[in-house]
Every structure is written in C-alpha cells, then in structure tokens.
Amino acid sequence: MRLDTVGRNARAAFGLVSLLAAACGEGAGRGGTIVIATAQDPDGLLPATYETREARVVGELLFDRLAERGPALNTVGDVGFEPRLARRWEWSRDSLSVRFHLDPRARWHDGRPVRAGDVRFAFLLYTDPAVASRLGGDLREAMDSISVSDSLTCTAWFRTRTPEQFNTLVTTLAPLPEHLLGGVRRDSVRTSAFALAPVGSGPFRFVKWEPRQRLEIAAVESFYRGRPVLDRVIWSYAPEMSTLVQKLFAGEADFFDMVPPPSVPEAASHPDVRLLPRGNFDYSFLQLNLFDGPSERPHPLFADRALRRALAMGLDRRALVRSLFDTLGHVLAGPFVRAQWSADTSLAQLPFDRAAAARTLDSLGWRVGPDGVRTRGGRPLAFRLLYPASSTNRKNMSVLIQEQLRGLGVRVELDGADNNAFVARGRARQYDAYFGGLIATPSPSGIRQTWTSDAAKPGGFNTGRYLNTAFDAQVDSALNARDVASAKAYYRAAYRIINEDAPAIWLYEPPQVAGAHRRLRTGPLRADAWWLDIPAWSIVPGTRLSRDSAAAP
Amino acid sequence: MRRLLLSRAAQAAVVIALVATLAFVLIHVAPGDPFSASLDDPSVTADIRATQRAQWGYDRPLPQQYVRWIANLARLELGWSHTHARPVKEVLARRVPNTLLLMATALGLGLVAGVALGTWQAARQGSRSERASGALALLALSAPEFLVALGALGLFAVRWRLLPVSGMVDPVLHDGLSLAGRAADVLRHLLLPAGTLALLTTAAVSRFHRSAMLAVLPEEFVRTARAKGVTEVAVLVRHALRNALGPVITIAGLMLPALFGGAVFVEKIFGWPGMGLTMVNAVGGRDYPLVLASVLVGSVLVALGGAVAEVLAAVADPRVRGAA
Numbered sequence: 001m002r003l004d005t006v007g008r009n010a011r012a013a014f015g016l017v018s019l020l021a022a023a024c025g026e027g028a029g030r031g032g033t034i035v036i037a038t039a040q041d042p043d044g045l046l047p048a049t050y051e052t053r054e055a056r057v058v059g060e061l062l063f064d065r066l067a068e069r070g071p072a073l074n075t076v077g078d079v080g081f082e083p084r085l086a087r088r089w090e091w092s093r094d095s096l097s098v099r100f101h102l103d104p105r106a107r108w109h110d111g112r113p114v115r116a117g118d119v120r121f122a123f124l125l126y127t128d129p130a131v132a133s134r135l136g137g138d139l140r141e142a143m144d145s146i147s148v149s150d151s152l153t154c155t156a157w158f159r160t161r162t163p164e165q166f167n168t169l170v171t172t173l174a175p176l177p178e179h180l181l182g183g184v185r186r187d188s189v190r191t192s193a194f195a196l197a198p199v200g201s202g203p204f205r206f207v208k209w210e211p212r213q214r215l216e217i218a219a220v221e222s223f224y225r226g227r228p229v230l231d232r233v234i235w236s237y238a239p240e241m242s243t244l245v246q247k248l249f250a251g252e253a254d255f256f257d258m259v260p261p262p263s264v265p266e267a268a269s270h271p272d273v274r275l276l277p278r279g280n281f282d283y284s285f286l287q288l289n290l291f292d293g294p295s296e297r298p299h300p301l302f303a304d305r306a307l308r309r310a311l312a313m314g315l316d317r318r319a320l321v322r323s324l325f326d327t328l329g330h331v332l333a334g335p336f337v338r339a340q341w342s343a344d345t346s347l348a349q350l351p352f353d354r355a356a357a358a359r360t361l362d363s364l365g366w367r368v369g370p371d372g373v374r375t376r377g378g379r380p381l382a383f384r385l386l387y388p389a390s391s392t393n394r395k396n397m398s399v400l401i402q403e404q405l406r407g408l409g410v411r412v413e414l415d416g417a418d419n420n421a422f423v424a425r426g427r428a429r430q431y432d433a434y435f436g437g438l439i440a441t442p443s444p445s446g447i448r449q450t451w452t453s454d455a456a457k458p459g460g461f462n463t464g465r466y467l468n469t470a471f472d473a474q475v476d477s478a479l480n481a482r483d484v485a486s487a488k489a490y491y492r493a494a495y496r497i498i499n500e501d502a503p504a505i506w507l508y509e510p511p512q513v514a515g516a517h518r519r520l521r522t523g524p525l526r527a528d529a530w531w532l533d534i535p536a537w538s539i540v541p542g543t544r545l546s547r548d549s550a551a552a553p
Numbered sequence: 554m555r556r557l558l559l560s561r562a563a564q565a566a567v568v569i570a571l572v573a574t575l576a577f578v579l580i581h582v583a584p585g586d587p588f589s590a591s592l593d594d595p596s597v598t599a600d601i602r603a604t605q606r607a608q609w610g611y612d613r614p615l616p617q618q619y620v621r622w623i624a625n626l627a628r629l630e631l632g633w634s635h636t637h638a639r640p641v642k643e644v645l646a647r648r649v650p651n652t653l654l655l656m657a658t659a660l661g662l663g664l665v666a667g668v669a670l671g672t673w674q675a676a677r678q679g680s681r682s683e684r685a686s687g688a689l690a691l692l693a694l695s696a697p698e699f700l701v702a703l704g705a706l707g708l709f710a711v712r713w714r715l716l717p718v719s720g721m722v723d724p725v726l727h728d729g730l731s732l733a734g735r736a737a738d739v740l741r742h743l744l745l746p747a748g749t750l751a752l753l754t755t756a757a758v759s760r761f762h763r764s765a766m767l768a769v770l771p772e773e774f775v776r777t778a779r780a781k782g783v784t785e786v787a788v789l790v791r792h793a794l795r796n797a798l799g800p801v802i803t804i805a806g807l808m809l810p811a812l813f814g815g816a817v818f819v820e821k822i823f824g825w826p827g828m829g830l831t832m833v834n835a836v837g838g839r840d841y842p843l844v845l846a847s848v849l850v851g852s853v854l855v856a857l858g859g860a861v862a863e864v865l866a867a868v869a870d871p872r873v874r875g876a877a
Binding site (some may be wrong): 136249419 | 583584585589594595596597598599600601604605608629633637638647700703705707711712713717718719720721722723724726728729796800820821822823824826830834838839
C-alpha cells in the first residue's frame with residue numbers, strides 16, 4: 001500500500017509558516033534577547049548522542065531535521081509533516097523508500113551548504129554501534145540505508161513498511177555536517193569538541209555554553225526558512241525550583257517551562273507573569289510485580305488478578321490527584337497520555353468503589369484482623385512500595401496511597417530509595433510495587449517497549465512481567481495498521497484489556513504549566529516540543545529592556 | 554618547626570591515599586553508575602548501556618579500574634565528567650575559583666567581623682548591648698542556613714530588587730561589560746550568598762572568640778598592662794586579642810576545606826556555580842571521575858588546612874610552639 005504524498009500540501013504549509021514568521025517579526029519588531037530559566041544542563045549538543053530533554057530543547061533549535069511533525073502530532077504516514085531541510089519528498093510505489101529533495105538554500109552555520117551526503121553520513125553515524133546512540137536502535141530497525149543521487153537528493157530505504165516509518169526517520173535523524181565530523185573517531189564523538197560547540201543547520205547558531213551557568217544561541221541572519229524574530233536566546237541555570245520561579249517574578253528570566261504546582265497560584269496573581277498550560281507526555285503509575293521479585297514464582301499477592309483489581313478500585317485516584325495537584329493534574333486513564341492521538345479518555349476504567357473492593361478482598365479470603373490489617377492463612381495483606389525519594393510528587397502520593405489503602409485493610413510499607421538505587425532495583429525487578437514514571441512520545445508505539453510480553457524479557461522495561469497474548473495481539477495490530485482509524489481501534493482494544501487486568505494502577509499526568517513574562521509573545525505551546533516555535537516568539541513592542549539591545553557576539 | 558612540617562606532611566600523604574582509595578571503593582559499590590539515569594528510558598537498550606560502560610572501562614573488574622585510575626592520576630589525567638559533559642580538569646578549573654571567591658569572601662568577612670564582635674562583647678561583658686548582640690548571634694547561629702538564604706533572597710532580590718536572584722554573572726550583559734563593569738557584576742551577584750554565609754560565620758566565630766577573650770582578660774599580663782597605664786583599646790588589641798586567637802585560628806584552619814568544598818544550600822538557592830553543589834550532583838549522578846577528583850583535592854586541602862592551623866597557632870602562641 002502506498003503511503004500519503006505530501007507534495008502540494010507540504011509546500012503550502014511551508015509557505016504559510018514562513019509568512020507567519022515574517023509577519024510576526026514585522027508586527028512585533030524584530031530583535032530582542034530572552035532568558036529562559038532552567039534547572040538542568042544539556043548532556044551534550046550532538047543530536048546523535050544526547051539523551052536529555054534539555055539537550056533536545058537546544059539541539060532542535062541548532063539542527064534542522066528533514067521534516068517536522070505538524071501541530072496535530074500525527075505520527076502515521078506523512079500527513080501533517082512540515083518540510084524543513086527537505087523541501088519535498090516522494091514515495092516509491094511500494095512505500096519502501098522515500099526520496100528527499102533538500103532545500104538548496106540550506107546552509108551549515110559555517111556557511112557550507114547542506115548536502116545529501118550529510119544525511120547519509122548522519123544515518124551511518126547514528127547507527128554505528130560504537131557511537132552507542134539511543135536513537136540508533138530505532139533507525140537500524142526501521143531503515144536499511146540512505147543512498148545519495150546527487151548533492152541535493154537522497155533516498156531513504158526502509159526494511160519493511162510500517163505506518164510510522166516516516167515519523168521514525170524524520171524525527172530521529174538530524175543531518176550532520178560530514179565535513180566537520182567525518183574525521184572524528186566514532187567512539188569518541190560524544191566527547192568531541194563538536195558535541196560541546198556544534199555547527200548546526202537550524203534557525204539559531206551556537207554561541208556559548210558555560211555548564212551549569214548559561215548557554216547562549218543567536219539567530220542565523222541568513223536562515224533559509226527566514227530569520228528568527230529574536231536575536232538571542234539564553235538559558236540561565238539555577239538548581240533550585242523556587243529560585244527559578246523567583247527569577248521569573250523578578251524579571252531576570254522571560255520564560256520558565258515548568259512552574260511547580262505550589263507556585264502556580266502566586267504566578268497566576270503576579271502582574272508581570274502569565275501562565276501557559278501546555279500539553280504533557282509524562283505519566284506516573286503504580287506498577288505491580290506479578291512475580292515474586294526477580295524469581296519465576298508468582299507474587300503471593302499481585303499474581304491474583306482479582307486482588308489487583310480490588311486494590312485499584314480501593315484507591316480514590318481523583319482525590320489523590322486533587323490532593324497533590326489541585327485542579328491542574330489529570331487522572332491517568334491507561335498507559336497513554338491525553339496528548340497522544342491514540343488517547344481515549346472515555347475508556348471504561350475500574351471505578352473507585354471501596355465497598356466493592358472490600359467485598360472482593362473478603363471473597364478472596366482476606367479478612368480484617370484485630371489490628372485492622374487483612375490476613376489470609378496467617379499472612380497479612382501487606383506489600384512494600386518502592387518510590388524515588390528525590391521525587392516530591394511521588395513521595396507525597398505514596399503517603400496518600402498508604403493512607404487510603406490502610407482504610408481498606410491493606411498495609412503498605414513505604415520504601416524510598418535514592419534515584420540510582422530506585423531505578424536499578426526496578427530494572428532488577430526487586431520490588432512488590434514500583435512507583436514508575438514514564439515520558440511518552442507522540443507516537444503511542446512506545447507501549448510495545450513498556451507493557452507487552454516482549455518487553456517482559458530480561459532487560460526489558462515490563463519489569464512487573466504483565467503477560468497477556470490478547471493484549472500483545474492488539475498492540476501488534478495497532479503497530480501495523482495502515483490508517484489512523486484502524487490503529488486507534490486496536491489501541492483502544494489493547495488499553496481496555498490492560499485496564500481490566502490492572503497490572504498497574506494508573507495514577508496521574510502531572511501538570512505542565514509554563515510561565516512567561518508579559519513582555520514575551522509566544523503563542524500556544526506545542527505539547528511535544530514547545531521550543532520548536534521559539535523562532536516565531538517576539539518581544540511585545542514598548543516592553544524592551546536593556547538586555548534586548550545587547551549585541552550578540 | 555621543620556620537623557613539625559615534615560611529620561604533618563607524611564601523615565597527610567597517608568591520609569590522602571586512604572581517603573582517595575576509600576572514596577573509589579565506596580562510589581563504585583554504591584548502586585548505579587554514570588549511565589543509571591538511562592535505565593529509566595525504554596529506548597536505551599541493554600546493548601547501548603553495555604557499549605557505553607565498555608567505552609569508559611566501567612565493565613572491568615574494580616581492581617583493574619583502580620589501577621587504571623591511579624595510572625591516569627600519575628599523568629594528571631582526571632578523566633571526563635559525565636554530569637558536566639566536560640573534562641574533569643576543566644570543571645575543576647571553572648568551579649574551584651568560583652568557590653574560592655565565595656568562601657574566601659564569606660569566611661574572611663565572617664572571621665574579621667566575628668573577632669571584632671567577640672572582642673567588643675568581651676569588653677562589654679554584662680552590659681545590655683552585649684546581651685542583646687549575644688542573643689542575636691545565637692539566633693543567627695540557630696537559624697538553618699537555607700532559611701537565612703531564602704529570607705535574604707526574598708527581601709533583597711525579589712521584594713526590593715536591589716540584587717540579582719541567582720547566578721554569578723548577568724547571563725546577558727556580562728560579556729559586553731568593561732573589566733570594571735564585569736568585576737562590579739560579579740560583586741553584585743556575590744553579595745547575597747557571601748553575605749548569608751558571612752553572617753553565619755560571624756555569629757559562630759564571635760561566640761568562640763568572646764569566650765576566649767573572657768578567659769584571657771583576667772590573666773596577670775593583662776592586669777599588668779592596665780597597671781602600666783596602657784589604654785583599654787591597646788590592652789584589648791595588643792595584649793588580650795593575640796593570646797585569645799588560638800581557638801579562632803583552629804576554627805579558621807578547619808574552615809579551610811570549606812574554601813574548596815563550598816556551601817551546598819547557599820550555592821543551590823543562589824545558583825552559585827561552586828564546588829559544593831557540583832560534588833553533590835556528581836555523587837547523585839555517579840560521576841565517578843568528578844567525585845574522585847573532588848575528593849582528592851578536598852582531602853589535600855583538609856590536610857593542608859590542619860597543617861596551616863597548627864603552624865599559625867605555633868606562631869601566635871609561644872606555648873604551642875614549645876610543645877611542638
């Protein structure tokens with residue numbers, strides 16, 4: 001089957017975006033410097049090797065990709081994808097290859113043109129095992145090779161046809177300058193000078209990076225898609241969340257993407273600050289180990305589906321989320337977030353019904369003892385809950401869960417661990433219940449790596465070892481569906497099965513609220529990558545500060 | 554004096570070797586490694602982690618890693634900091650001066666002010682002003698460091714906007730300033746963190762020094778000086794103060810490692826890029842090379858601080874010199 005062709009639509013979208021950016025620039029006045037408050041530093045600036053979100057934020061402004069997902073965040077086919085380095089592309093009849101035509105105006109920040117050879121070079125670098133790129137695995141699995149026809153044309157060859165093959169390619173691979181990186185040893189590319197001071201192809205160029213202090217990028221004057229409105233973007237680092245909020249309040253920072261929930265009321269009433277709720281891809285859940293630790297023996301409690309369901313029904317998740325986040329958080333409806341296209345928040349879920357939960361536990365033989373804890377055959381209904389002590393949200397919710405389950409006659413022993421120990425014990429399956437948190441992507445296909453039987457193998461991410469072939473089959477069908485509607489139906493069926501089985505108790509999507517100074521004009525923030533629209537951000541006329549006129553080096 | 558120095562140097566070498574070895578073993582036996590964070594990321598496969606560990610030699614037996622570390626150390630190669638994405642040498646070269654600036658300013662101010670306050674309190678023992686200043690010092694000493702820091706931040710940076718909230722320089726304007734302008738910029742950013750630490754140091758030192766002065770003032774040589782008609786200020790400064798400096802010098806010596814170690818809470822709240830927070834983050838991120846290099850430099854300074862304190866005490870007090 002042939003996938004969609006972008007052709008005319010893409011060009012139209014490209015033109016529209018350019019026009020909008022230009023119009024915005026003229027209307028709001030070009031120039032200005034904004035300061036973004038941040039608590040984390042990038043772990044490098046080479047797209048093939050960086051792993052943190054902070055690195056992505058900067059890296060995706062320095063490096064353009066072949067195409068970018070559109071605001072609808074579709075990941076199937078190429079519908080909605082907007083041209084970047086590739087100004088157009090066309091599919092082969094069998095959909096096993098796609099030919100990209102690069103924009104001849106695109107330049108590296110050192111002035112050299114972006115060539116098709118750079119695309120092939122990047123592919124080889126990403127997929128070289130010596131580079132140990134976390135993105136390389138996905139590319140290797142999806143792609144066979146990239147061939148070059150001429151300096152502006154290359155063809156990506158896929159191993160098999162999959163609905164998300166285009167998404168995998170263009171959102172993973174950032175073309176890299178062969179003339180600068182070709183001579184660098186692959187096993188040391190991560191620590192190369194280029195990774196610390198890269199030469200990119202995006203709307204901003206790298207200026208300066210003083211780790212844990214500041215990082216600066218500046219607009220590329222002759223950028224092929226149109227110059228960004230702002231002159232400079234500077235990330236100013238502070239390790240303490242309350243300090244970051246204060247920087248925003250004091251006007252030292254123009255933007256902070258993660259205003260913590262306790263500071264939201266103060267920020268909302270601050271005259272210089274406006275709050276910008278944004279989409280979210282994080283979710284947290286209580287994973288139940290269906291086996292006894294790392295052994296092959298069934299877990300004495302959680303191997304029992306009825307007991308798991310009773311525990312899920314015994315928790316008032318709405319009250320938990322409200323206690324922690326007021327009205328800002330959302331109860332998780334399954335192993336997906338609302339911003340994913342596969343999300344279905346109307347899906348039936350196990351209701352909060354403490355009486356029904358108690359009846360189920362009674363029927364299973366768990367009787368309330370004199371100390372209020374249920375027992376069966378002399379064994380108390382008790383388990384340990386492993387959580388990361390460094391996470392305030394998870395720590396607080398663990399306490400609330402402990403308290404709610406106490407009312408049901410279940411004793412929960414809290415087991416806080418430092419983050420390294422927490423993660424290591426989780427991956428080694430050394431837990432009863434694990435307070436997990438995941439960062440999803442717009443593609444719902446990540447469920448394969450987290451909840452299917454395949455992921456329950458040693459080293460896999462399904463450490464609670466939830467095994468259900470019916471669920472696996474629905475996920476498999478969803479991953480191979482040829483259109484969004486079919487895929488949605490399969491995902492929905494898979495979500496329904498896993499929700500009924502309750503291998504985990506779905507807890508919350510944490511609130512994501514950004515704060516911006518009123519002098520900054522941003523527009524709505526993208527759920528998947530708010531930073532991608534920074535080139536169109538501007539300073540409101542009449543609100544310029546001394547820092548706006550400081551010249552970029 | 555030479556024997557004293559040689560003996561202390563030999564002791565220090567043994568202590569440093571032991572501390573470094575212990576740190577090496579402890580950080581490696583702690584759960585996790587520099588790539589533990591990626592364990593939380595489903596896209597980082599076991600193969601990728603294995604390659605990363607192999608590239609840095611973390612897959613080798615511990616004794617082999619230790620020998621390699623020692624060999625690198627002998628060549629002054631401190632390795633790569635995983636948390637800073639930089640060579641460790643570069644991290645230390647950037648962070649240590651920042652810490653020295655903060656801590657030297659804070660401790661210097663604190664020591665001078667503490668000695669002055671302690672002397673003044675001793676001279677006015679029993680007066681209302683002495684009791685009031687003593688109570689204030691005790692209050693400052695009892696207040697948690699982070700509370701004082703947050704209070705100062707709230708008042709001076711947020712409410713009155715007199716000083717910057719955090720950082721060491723203005724992230725936008727600093728590079729474009731003249732040399733004097735840059736110095737002034739650093740000074741503006743230094744005032745709150747250094748002031749907070751200096752306040753706490755002043756309170757601590759004044760308590761010790763007041764007691765030492767009160768012990769010295771009834772001594773015969775002080776009475777003799779007064780009997781000879783020496784002014785009260787000269788009695789306090791020339792005669793009593795010098796003899797009461799012993800405890801303060803010991804405290805100052807013990808504070809020397811803090812010049813390098815920094816102050817975690819204050820650095821965190823004011824975003825001061827110093828060694829305290831760097832080390833805490835390095836331990837949390839299992840950044841083996843940075844942790845070990847920091848411990849090494851820190852233990853050298855501890856040893857050095859102890860030795861310097863002993864020598865200074867000997868210089869200040871002939872009785873100590875005689876005992877040594």
